[in-house]
Amino acid sequence: MDSRREHARRLLTVPSTVISLDGNPPTNARLIDLSRNGVGFLSSGQLQPSAIYELQFRFPGQSVVDSVRIEIVYSTLHEATGLFRCGARIHAMEPDSLARLVDYVTMPIPE
Structure with a gap:
């Protein structure tokens, strides 16, 4: 965990989908880090x-x-992969999703 962060963060690599709320087609992404207040991911x-x-x-x-529900903070080209590295704040989530997030972020890392 980075000591500069207010909340625990967990690295992971899982497929994800970013859905625009204005009707644009979904974007494929790969979630790469997660905390209670934000996410980092690579986007196509x-x-x-x-x-x-x-x-x-x-x-x-x-x-x-x-x-x-997320708000994009930054989206910059990661030249090595041709994907966009994105950071976002979490604005809203269902209580069950929040419980799974807290469990995942706080569970011990296997050695």
Whole structure:
């Protein structure tokens, strides 16, 4: 965990989908880090800073699709992969999704 962060963060790599709320087609993404207040992911398309999206994903080992409402903070090209590295604040999520997020972020990391 980075000591500069207010909330615990957990690295992961899971497929996800970013859904525009204005009717544009969904964007494929790969969720790469997660905390109680934010997410980091790689996106196949550039996303608009300050725009609100829905991010759908599954926690590792879970069959339930979780969905969170996010606001994009930054979206910059990661030249090595050709994907966009995005950071976003979490604005809203269902209580069950929040419980799974807290469990995932706070569970011990296997050695």
